[in-house]
Amino acid sequence: MKDLSKLREDFPVLSRKRGDKPLIYFDNAATSLKPRQVIEAVKSYYENYSVNVHRGVYSLAQEATDLYEEARAEIARLIGCKPSELIFVKNATEGINLAAYGIKWRRGDEIISSIMEHHSNMIPWQIVSRRFGLKLSYAGITSSGIIDLEDLEGKLSRNTRLVAVCHVSNVLGTMNDVKSIARIAHDHGALLLVDAAQSVPHMPVNVRDLECDLLVFSGHKLLGPTGIGCLYIREGVEEELDPPFGGGEMISHVELDGYRLNEMPWRLEPGTPNIAGAIGLAAAIRYLRAIGLDVIREHEKRLTACALEILEELDGVEIYGPRDPEERCGIVSFNLRGVSGDLVAALLDEFGNIAVRSGFHCAQPLHRALGIKSSVRASFYLYNTMDELEVFRETLSRICRELEVRAER
Ligand code: PMP
Numbered sequence: 001m002k003d004l005s006k007l008r009e010d011f012p013v014l015s016r017k018r019g020d021k022p023l024i025y026f027d028n029a030a031t032s033l034k035p036r037q038v039i040e041a042v043k044s045y046y047e048n049y050s051v052n053v054h055r056g057v058y059s060l061a062q063e064a065t066d067l068y069e070e071a072r073a074e075i076a077r078l079i080g081c082k083p084s085e086l087i088f089v090k091n092a093t094e095g096i097n098l099a100a101y102g103i104k105w106r107r108g109d110e111i112i113s114s115i116m117e118h119h120s121n122m123i124p125w126q127i128v129s130r131r132f133g134l135k136l137s138y139a140g141i142t143s144s145g146i147i148d149l150e151d152l153e154g155k156l157s158r159n160t161r162l163v164a165v166c167h168v169s170n171v172l173g174t175m176n177d178v179k180s181i182a183r184i185a186h187d188h189g190a191l192l193l194v195d196a197a198q199s200v201p202h203m204p205v206n207v208r209d210l211e212c213d214l215l216v217f218s219g220h221k222l223l224g225p226t227g228i229g230c231l232y233i234r235e236g237v238e239e240e241l242d243p244p245f246g247g248g249e250m251i252s253h254v255e256l257d258g259y260r261l262n263e264m265p266w267r268l269e270p271g272t273p274n275i276a277g278a279i280g281l282a283a284a285i286r287y288l289r290a291i292g293l294d295v296i297r298e299h300e301k302r303l304t305a306c307a308l309e310i311l312e313e314l315d316g317v318e319i320y321g322p323r324d325p326e327e328r329c330g331i332v333s334f335n336l337r338g339v340s341g342d343l344v345a346a347l348l349d350e351f352g353n354i355a356v357r358s359g360f361h362c363a364q365p366l367h368r369a370l371g372i373k374s375s376v377r378a379s380f381y382l383y384n385t386m387d388e389l390e391v392f393r394e395t396l397s398r399i400c401r402e403l404e405v406r407a408e409r
Helices: 003-009 036-048 059-079 091-103 123-132 147-157 178-187 275-291 291-313 341-352 362-368 385-402
Strands: 086-089 110-114 135-139 160-165 193-194 214-218 229-233 249-257 258-261 317-318 333-334 356-359 377-378
Touching: 036 275, 036 341, 059 086, 059 229, 059 275, 086 091, 091 193, 091 214, 091 229, 110 123, 110 147, 123 135, 147 178, 160 178, 193 356, 214 291, 229 249, 291 317, 291 333, 291 385, 317 341, 333 341, 333 385, 341 356, 341 385
Parallel strands: 110 135, 110 160, 160 193, 193 214
Antiparallel strands: 086 229, 214 229, 249 258, 317 333, 333 377, 356 377
16 A cells, blocks of 8 residues: 655645644545645746747747647546647636537537536536527436436437536545446437546546547646646547637638638637646646556545544434445535534534535535535545544544534434
8 A cells, every 4th residue: 555645745735734733624626735846837837938839939939838738748648538639728617618619509409417417517508508499408316326327318319419427426426437328328429528527636537438528627626726627529529519719829720701720629729828727737647647546546445435434433424425435436425414514614624624615515406406405525635644534533523512413303
């Protein structure tokens, strides 16, 4: 077993304390902390070669362009695609919107999403459905908290143009069987878009294995800077999209009354891109690959198993999603019976300097399906430790004692 505790020194935020209590950061599903290597890469761009890319012929411009395109290649390697299939966007949300506004919809086209999606993978489909007269429906979930494949298949028709689902739920931590969903979608001639915001940072993900057509993720959840994310578009699928935004760089030839589109991937990247963001994200990916995403997955599985054990031992705790850590990623959502999630999160902060999220985590329909308004979510990453979970156990026990939480009310 690889000891990951040494790498904590790479993350400056982890040295923060409140009083004598070190920060325990369990809000990794919202965003991750950044290691020095990423901060340095971003700083180095601004200090040493902060010029535009793809424009100048002078050597500094060439250097910046090379670093920017090398970053793309590094990121493409991570998910097993070609650099030409990888578009830089602002975040997962923008990637989904780019697909939603880019696809050349035909009246009567159908989109199928699921009730377990983050709002980012719901609202864009609602907007374009209204605008272009499309039919939108949602697949339900099974009692194990994954998309019900039978229900999904029953909703598909010859008119289904796109299936858009998450790989990993940002509430339940469960993993959908994306490969089977791809087969079902393709059997009906539909495209599959995968929201991989919660999977790419935490496990090996390969777009060829998943057989998806489009895939999105955000850099900030995988140790990278904010403001950079990626949209993978399988080669050939770009023909189904019209660039929703126009401007410089995305064209190869312009007349007063027309233009010719540039090649992929630049045709979908108008204007000056987030150069420092791309370079910082590549540094983050080098950092993760040096550890190994399989190692990170195993580490998070151990933390999740321990978190589930802690929650199960306490009276009056409701846990959402399956109990088997094999069936979920490092995300555990729960409630203390009769206590608001916000209060639990505030007390975890006050008593233990533990950062967790409370609310509906941008997944209101899923919470409604679970019969709750909100939940408390603890989510882990490579720098979290068993010792931190011990503090979580003690702090949560104290909260249960002080609030007199009981098994039944
Ligand atoms: N999808 C999922 C599953 C997520 O967890 C998130 C972030 N919470 C998003 C999409 C949106 O990510 P971003 O805000 O970085 O665009």
